[in-house]
Amino acid sequence: MSTDLVIKIDTPSDIAFARVLTSAAEAMAKRRGIDRRESLRFQLTVEELFVCLTGMAAPGQTIQTVLTGKNALLRVAFSFTAPTLSLGALNAATAMPVCAEGEPPQDLGLLLAGKVADRFHIERKGENHFLIEAEVDRTYPPAPPVHTPQDFRPPYAARSAGDPGQLAYAAALAAAAYPAWHCPQSFQTPAKFTDMVEDGQIACVAAFDAAGQVAGLLSWTPCSDHGLYFSGPFVFTPREDAANVARLLADAFLESVAREKYDIILSLRATPDTPPGYFESLGALELCRDGACCPQQVLFRHLREDAGMAVWRHPALETFLRQTYDRLAMFRDFLPAEPPATRQRSESLLGAAFDRKRNLGELRPLLDGEDMVDNLNRHVCALRQRGIDNILYYMDISQAWEAALADDLAQAGFSPKVVLPHGGRGDMVVWQYDAAY
């Protein structure tokens, strides 16, 4: 596994230090061999966020900046205290505001950062203490054409695969053989997949035949401190061997993670090759493409006994949650989450990601605000304009303020589909935008 390049800088909340940070960002990008375009995107992200935060951070406070260089991405994390936080301009669906001639928009910096970074993450660490992370990905070439080996020689075995060439080949094979929905985005650019494995962001097991040919692949990545998302199993052998290879991959996967810190494994994109008896169904999402919809099972299994936990329950979700947990024989203590009487800020903030290949848009609430319903509508509209049919929203019901947004989601045309146990800080409800809404 490669070692991350990390730079930590504590600066006064003063715009004069922006240059220090952009210089560090530039040096890191250079040291990581990142292209000039991505380097500039990263520098711009760092600069604009920092400048914005100097206007929000409490007077006299220090802003801690941590720059991390991995093979596959560059990340900046700002840790700071602020009496209020309004970052509406970071929303992916924010449009350029119309201003009087010659006047720059008030939130132009944030708007820029929102457009140039690939993703954001915001976390409240204390009463007035926040963490903002932004990431810029390296660009990679698309997968070259690949051909599946023809003459597999049993017996097969599954193990951790370390050879980057074999991993890239396996990812390309999976991307060629399976519908895009089942594949991580990185399979479309296999070099990125191997970099992410090297960075420790993705782990995997591969199956091999007696001659050492790649016969299958299963990959996973953390979705929270307690949960892992897996993709696969991807099997490249003839049908008569497929069940055996899939079982070997599932066994090797479970043995790899059995004594790690995770409680649960989940998959929104498990393949039809998943061996029977290994996973349970949490329910199904409706996957739509070109007007036709079909169910996609969401699978899980615990890695240890479920100890129960408390979750926040909005009245609108009560029946759904009770039925779901009863069906899963999973115990939860319910805490009442009432709709918010007032909102702390005017502008809400949503984290947004989309994958055109998978026809999927994903939304996560980062900050609540008075405009939450409108903001959801704007994001749905923006995603639909990009041709995205399937839009999911993730609600962490270990967080009272998130659970309290159920009415906003229903108003915006979303409905709850499945619960992901331990999918976030606690359990996560996946809502899906109703295409017919």
Place this chain on the structure above:
Amino acid sequence: MMRLIDRVPAYVRAFESYTPSRPDPVLMRQYGVSSLHRLNNNENALGPPPLAREALAAFASERAAVYPNGDAFDLRQTLAVKFGKSPDQFLVGNGSCEVISSVVRAFCEPGDAIVTADKTFAVYEWVARFSGIEPRLIPLREHALDAGAMLAAVTERTKIVFLCNPNNPTGSWWNRQTLERFLAGLAGRAVLVLDEAYCEFIDDPDFPDGMEFLERHANILVFRTFSKMYGLAGLRVGYLCGSQEAVDIVRRTHIAYSVNMPGQIAATAALADDAGHIAATRRMVHEARAYLRDLFDALGIEHVGRAGNYIMARTPVSDTMLYRRLMREGVMVRTMTGFRFPNWIRVTLTRQPAMEAFATALRKVLGAA
């Protein structure tokens, strides 16, 4: 500002604390049952031997104000008499988990390695990991510890080999000849811990008695416990035995006063009249094993386990799902995913009513699964 976690060694940061099961009343409330058969921890349903019960009943609550003896003096004297050794060859701990930690601390430093099986009692691996020691995990061969592969894994940095005999959870065990050959191959290059937590359940002359072997091999440490056969799991008393030199080394890293007074008293008394208790327990386990083997055979379920008071079974559904469904029927088993046996469960062999309750629940759950 440096976060607290930044001050923590990487090998501790990477380790997740163990979450034990909730107390029975909490579990019963969670799963909506009025009683619970505990078949998850290999406890002895017969409880402690009679003299241990009497000793506990006679324990005056006023004595709780007084510290226990710091190194379990009386218990070590009794162990010495029972096994024909010196009291100084024994070290008593708060369960055998404590003596595992003491041994790792005594012999290893970060960068060293231990060798053990990949599918065995987890605490050897855990203690190594959160101490910065590399656990070299050797796959089982046909559900048994692979002596050749374990030997081959021993390097200059290997300080301890942990051998669970009989193995928990598979119940396989090395016979005298296998252990002799292994020791010859090891040639004193590492300490060999023989964890014999379940040895009292075996009545086979070919089972190697660690207490005898350590007389001929100064690098052997034998672990035993009062939690299983002796029915004192709630008091947490375990011990190790070895050469005086080895035990003296481990004593340097072992915390004194860690074993409570009722535990010391009950364990000492338990040794005084254990023959009838052991025979009764073996009968119970033998009958339960036969009953569950018949059950699993009738259901077409693969099973493993010829020793110890437990049996493993391969389930046709996820073991963690089966756990939750069985809990709703008032039966608690051990899921084996954490032992790297996905879709297996381990069931404690105990009294007939509990075995029948398990059988009824299993049939119902699998029928509905």
